[in-house]
Amino acid sequence: MYQLGIVKRNIVRADAAAVEKLSRFGVATLHEAMGRVGLMKPYIRPVYPGARICATAVTVLLQPGDNWMMHVAAEQIQPGDLVVAACTTDNEDGFFGDLLATSFLARGARGLVIDGGVRDVDALQKMDFPVFSRAIHAKGTIKATLGSVNVPVVCAGAMVHPGDVVVADTDGVVVVPAAMAQQVADAAEKRENLETDKRAKFAAGVLGLDLYQMREGLAKAGLRYVD
Amino acid sequence: MYQLGIVKRNIVRADAAAVEKLSRFGVATLHEAMGRVGLMKPYIRPVYPGARICATAVTVLLQPGDNWMMHVAAEQIQPGDLVVAACTTDNEDGFFGDLLATSFLARGARGLVIDGGVRDVDALQKMDFPVFSRAIHAKGTIKATLGSVNVPVVCAGAMVHPGDVVVADTDGVVVVPAAMAQQVADAAEKRENLETDKRAKFAAGVLGLDLYQMREGLAKAGLRYVD
Amino acid sequence: MYQLGIVKRNIVRADAAAVEKLSRFGVATLHEAMGRVGLMKPYIRPVYPGARICATAVTVLLQPGDNWMMHVAAEQIQPGDLVVAACTTDNEDGFFGDLLATSFLARGARGLVIDGGVRDVDALQKMDFPVFSRAIHAKGTIKATLGSVNVPVVCAGAMVHPGDVVVADTDGVVVVPAAMAQQVADAAEKRENLETDKRAKFAAGVLGLDLYQMREGLAKAGLRYVD
Amino acid sequence: MYQLGIVKRNIVRADAAAVEKLSRFGVATLHEAMGRVGLMKPYIRPVYPGARICATAVTVLLQPGDNWMMHVAAEQIQPGDLVVAACTTDNEDGFFGDLLATSFLARGARGLVIDGGVRDVDALQKMDFPVFSRAIHAKGTIKATLGSVNVPVVCAGAMVHPGDVVVADTDGVVVVPAAMAQQVADAAEKRENLETDKRAKFAAGVLGLDLYQMREGLAKAGLRYVD
């Protein structure tokens, strides 16, 4: 359950070497390496082209129209973290802009994933601070109600624990549990090696029907070719 | 109330100097300077990256699938205006394309904000005619039913009167009532000056918790730090 | 009706010269030339800027979360085709990525239009393989259930028969029935010639009100000018 | 423009006799009598079947996740009023439940139209307090930020001034400006009389094609009958 009014200071971050290794792979590959789980919903999109993040999560639970907890979260950021922001209800207000981005950058943050809106998008792009959000909205927010920092949150349909590795690129956002970081990185490496070989075969004109030996299975399932 | 079948020729446009001053600020800043009101809904997006408008509004109320009134509106455009197009119902047809853009440009228009669809987007970008819309859609429209020009309209949730200043950028669209243009520009200037100082402090590593003296308030609200 | 478990091998593709001629026109023009029909819904968008396709359709009917039929479709691709993928239900999983794109390219495909999700979008852009989709989503798919290849499908609200010409650009996607390809190309040419003249007049400041002689019709409909 | 932090006490309510007359007609008829304007968007729905309201508007502008102004609005309700609640941003939290309904009823309110969420729906139905909302949501709200009472608001795409007549039934919600109440009621009466006659003719098997003499117009427009 969410706990409101809590800031957890000591969190267990995923192993730095594993995070570094995870950063070499794309979101699609990592999600496959995890067994096809851990993705956020596809409405979370980068606010400018080319944005990419791989970092350990400081989580924050926001209230609608209120970004007070963002400032509380800032203090918990360590170099190499990103902030993952959830909200107690669907809300697209602009919880985050260039001032907070400046503060997060100064703390060493690598980016933000937020199930809400952000603003000052041109400035974010200029300062090269990657943000993935559900909306771009100039709407300002207040500072009146407590949420929490570093509690487990559900962000865009995915469970995120503080310290988990979050990887975001053009294809979406995936959450790798801290305890599985190394294992997933290794599985991703293996998968990518396999894909290199497959890619060459596909490029040479081999069909997936033959490469994956699908013809028999398709025939068994009843596929009929007609003219 | 909307009035259908009306074209108002003489409208009171916001003061030109105030419009010029408003053009220096972003939508997020202006919306804050107005007391956090006046924004259109965030589904209105630029049809190409980098589009930006600051101009006085000629308003038009369209009927679904019908762009007849766009031609009526063209005649009412004066240099420095933009057109703000609302519709009597939700409709994403392509009410506007490169021919109308050519006509609007020839009249001195600075852009279009439309709660509907547009097309010929590549051409719009080439001619550098900024458009903010709810959809991109090739669907053509007819010329059969009266709407109105230069009546108050609700466009993407915001009330727009003819002559109001409308500012659109990557963060969204804000409507500044004509009578408040100077006052909002001044407030925006003040706010931006304050932000410069804050930005420097954030960049230097000062936390919002300290800059805004939030710690006491958070403690009073019951925030607890745990390990 | 859809037929499941069928692959039609011999399809009648639109005439190659007509396809070539169609490729000179934009989607908005072609849709007008067809009498304002044949468009897909506007939620189908290019996955990277500047994508454009004009090709004959190999159709595929997918099952949710399952891309088995994509591999069956690959074998039916001939140089100059695109693949048009529909699904038996709304589903945004990532049915298509860089491996299948490599395979499709090797077969001579010119692109993909899919009423579903795709992934590896950066790679698709690098290999210059144009894709128009309803979503970008890293979610992987299985290979378990039969759909069909080269049956008539409904894709994003438009009926597509195998062999039809599908044109996709920034403004959307239009389907030109194979038997009408030449006729539509000719009509588009005529329309574009007319527009060149109109564009010049609009640029010179002529109003649509005068160019299209709308003033009388508007007055008859009851339009009133007020001050 | 919206003004935040304002409560207007003296508002001009539509004439009581006109309101009573308006209450005899359905929303579809009234919207036609007004010239097809004044409707809220169709996402506003009754929270229980059979709900119906015809009353003068006390307006309230809410902040997201905050129902403080509802209590301020309560004091401004006079017998025969309804409350029309807008919000500064899209938000579906449960701003209203049985306690506020009890309070509103005690003040003589006839119902609520809200561009947000409500809760305690079973209780609302039991106390026969009609509510039209954009969502049903148990989510509680805070009391922290000022909005306004009895300022003009945009509610579900419709402009509402305090004192306007708002009519809500199964077909939707229409706003009749206070100054036009009598005129619209009279026009609705005339329209309904005409419809009675038409209904009898349709029931007797007369076609609209003949009743409205459409055949010539359709032929002129080019309609072709084929076998």
Add this chain to the structure above:
Amino acid sequence: MYQLGIVKRNIVRADAAAVEKLSRFGVATLHEAMGRVGLMKPYIRPVYPGARICATAVTVLLQPGDNWMMHVAAEQIQPGDLVVAACTTDNEDGFFGDLLATSFLARGARGLVIDGGVRDVDALQKMDFPVFSRAIHAKGTIKATLGSVNVPVVCAGAMVHPGDVVVADTDGVVVVPAAMAQQVADAAEKRENLETDKRAKFAAGVLGLDLYQMREGLAKAGLRYVD
């Protein structure tokens, strides 16, 4: 392709006995009997509880905000038909109300399925005229632009040919091609007989795991039971 401006008078309706037999089965059963195809999208819902239709289709293609063709369609209705209305673009205006329902009823129509809005819903319920629509909306429409009657249409994602059997109930809407009506009715009967037996077994506590002999397949797929 759609053809605009056409009314086809002679259509081949599905066999009456087959239609009668189809009327005994629910939409879910019929869709299964067809091989899991033919369903409209689930946003089409009955406008009042308990509505149900089984009838042969007169199709109509509407233009946005325009119900002219509804009157043209009325003349083509024969007893035992329903009207299936598609639109050239997404539009939720109220194309249909009690007057047209009166006319359709007088022609012997059994109901309406429309990918658009309807109004006068209380009256429709009172006259027991079943309607399935994408929206309820009081918004009136004009009579200005040609569509077509009895051409193939795409309605809510499903292809419908004139004369097809359309069945609508609480679970949705399914389209049975005229030529397959008898075959689908027979398959539905067979399926329902099988289900009666299964239902009894489920009621007696037999698990699907055993009834369908799934345990082996699940184990092969790798399912693990843990404590």
Add this chain to the structure above:
Amino acid sequence: MYQLGIVKRNIVRADAAAVEKLSRFGVATLHEAMGRVGLMKPYIRPVYPGARICATAVTVLLQPGDNWMMHVAAEQIQPGDLVVAACTTDNEDGFFGDLLATSFLARGARGLVIDGGVRDVDALQKMDFPVFSRAIHAKGTIKATLGSVNVPVVCAGAMVHPGDVVVADTDGVVVVPAAMAQQVADAAEKRENLETDKRAKFAAGVLGLDLYQMREGLAKAGLRYVD
């Protein structure tokens, strides 16, 4: 993280007495008693009026278009449980109908909450089996891919652990963690007692402004009354 291919047999269900006590309260009250957390998103709605559930959760993670795991879940149901079904991606297919409902009922299930579609809704109502879903859809599903049973799932934005108490009524769905069941029931009781008193005062005409002593706070916040 989700684990695919797992069935957990021994789960710790919330205390039966606490569940019974929770069943006396509505969802809105329980959500408040928990500190305004634990709600599912409001798109989950009852499939027939009056549905209500209070039970301990057996969780199931489904794959899109696949209800194989529903049968696996059936075996894990104990009298007094409900099933909470999540899916690895957004999908509205009809995962559940009257046969599975018959099976679940025979196992003692009290209902279903599913972030997907269901069918046979009339039958569900007749057998009085309460279901809360995101859609009603006749679309059938396959049995091909493993998900899991009794792992933590995210259902409609809420985290649900097996054994948690899930309460669903007209206002929505709330998840009470098993370990907090008694505490939340007690807090709900306290809150409801307080509300009885407040309700009486509201009914007597006392304003919330006075009952909650808001006038001073509003004035401090700057609220101005104007005439």
